[in-house]
Amino acid sequence: MSSALESEILRDVWYLVIPGQQLKRGQTLGKMLLGQSVLLGRDTNGEVFAMRDICPHRGIPLSHGRFDGREIECCYHGWRFNCAGACTHIPSLLPTQKFDLDRVLVHRFPCREVQGNVWVFMAEDELSLPDPLPVIPVIPDVDASHLRLVERSLFPCSIDHAVVGLMDPAHGPFVHRSWWWRSQKSMHQKSKEFTPSHWGFTMLRHRPSSNSKAYKLFGNVSTEIRFELPSTRIEHIIAGKHRIVGLTTLTPLTDSQVELHQIFYWTIPWLTLARPLIRPFVRQFIEQDRDVIDKQQQGLNEDPQLILINDADKPARWYHQLKKELKQSRAENRPFNNPVPQTTLHWCS
Numbered sequence: 001m002s003s004a005l006e007s008e009i010l011r012d013v014w015y016l017v018i019p020g021q022q023l024k025r026g027q028t029l030g031k032m033l034l035g036q037s038v039l040l041g042r043d044t045n046g047e048v049f050a051m052r053d054i055c056p057h058r059g060i061p062l063s064h065g066r067f068d069g070r071e072i073e074c075c076y077h078g079w080r081f082n083c084a085g086a087c088t089h090i091p092s093l094l095p096t097q098k099f100d101l102d103r104v105l106v107h108r109f110p111c112r113e114v115q116g117n118v119w120v121f122m123a124e125d126e127l128s129l130p131d132p133l134p135v136i137p138v139i140p141d142v143d144a145s146h147l148r149l150v151e152r153s154l155f156p157c158s159i160d161h162a163v164v165g166l167m168d169p170a171h172g173p174f175v176h177r178s179w180w181w182r183s184q185k186s187m188h189q190k191s192k193e194f195t196p197s198h199w200g201f202t203m204l205r206h207r208p209s210s211n212s213k214a215y216k217l218f219g220n221v222s223t224e225i226r227f228e229l230p231s232t233r234i235e236h237i238i239a240g241k242h243r244i245v246g247l248t249t250l251t252p253l254t255d256s257q258v259e260l261h262q263i264f265y266w267t268i269p270w271l272t273l274a275r276p277l278i279r280p281f282v283r284q285f286i287e288q289d290r291d292v293i294d295k296q297q298q299g300l301n302e303d304p305q306l307i308l309i310n311d312a313d314k315p316a317r318w319y320h321q322l323k324k325e326l327k328q329s330r331a332e333n334r335p336f337n338n339p340v341p342q343t344t345l346h347w348c349s
C-alpha cells in the first residue's frame, strides 16, 4: 500500500461497499477496498460478512474458491474456512498429524447491512478496534423497502478530489448543463444556510433552486443536504406527504480509484413505475461528474498548486478541516470538535 493512500484515506470509519440486493444468499464476491482484497459474502441465514480475500496457506484469493453458504473452500488445496474466518478443515492432514487449526485465521472485517446497504469498517489498526464502533449514517424517514434505484460508477481519482467534486456547488451549470437540469443562462446568486452536524455539515432545509429543473416534477418540495465523513452525502427531499432520499457514497478502492454509489429511496408509487425512464438521467448525471474528474486528472498528474475561493469552495475547505480534526481528536484521545461554523454561504450557480 502506498504512503499516498495512507495519507489521504480515512480509516476507522465505515464505507458502503455494496447495495445488499447485489449480494445474494450463498454468494461471495472479491472486492478491492482501500488497497486491500476483501471477500464479501452472505451466508445461508442471510447474514453478511467480510474477510481478507487471501488464503493464509499460500495466498490465493479465497474468492476463487467455493462457498456452500456456510464455509468457503479454497480452490488450491481445499482448506475450509467458516464465515468468521476460522479454519475448520485441512484435507491433506492425516488424523495422526497433529495440527492446531486455531493457528489459522483469516482476518475478518466488521460488516453490517443497514437500510439495504452493506458497510465495512476499515480499521486503522486491525488488532484494536474502537469500542464502540462509530455509527453508520442513518438515512432519515425510509427503510430498505423504499430502496428503489442504484447506480454505480468508478472515478479515476483520489478520494479527496472525488469528495470535493461531490460537494462543490459551483460546477452545476457547466458540468450538468442539460435541458432537464441546468443552463448557464439561468445562473443566479444563491444563499444557503449551513450548520455543523455530527462529522460534517448540513445545508439547511430550503426550496431547491429555480434552475434545478428536475425538482419541478414533484411540485412543492423542500430539500436538506447533509455531508458526513468519510464521504457520505444524504439529500432528503420532502414532497408533500412523500419522501425522496438520495444517498451518495464514495468508497476508495485504491489511492487512484473511487467507487461511487448513488442510491435512491422513495415513497412515491408513480416514480417507481417511471423508474426505467428516470434511470438514464441519473446515469447521465453521474457520467457528467465522472467525465469531468477524468479530464481534471490530466492536469492533476502534474501536481499543480490549486486555489480555493470564498464562498463556493468553503465546503471543500470544511471537508479538509473535518478530516484533520477527526484524525487529531483521535490522536489526542479527545472528543471531536466540529470545525464548521453555523453560517450562510453565498455564490452564483
Ligand code: FES
Binding pocket: 055, 056, 057, 058, 059, 060, 074, 075, 076, 077, 078, 079
Ligand atoms: S492456498 Fe488455499 S488451501 Fe492452499
Ligand SMILES: [Fe+2]
Binding pocket: 165, 166, 171, 175, 176, 289
Ligand atoms: Fe456533479
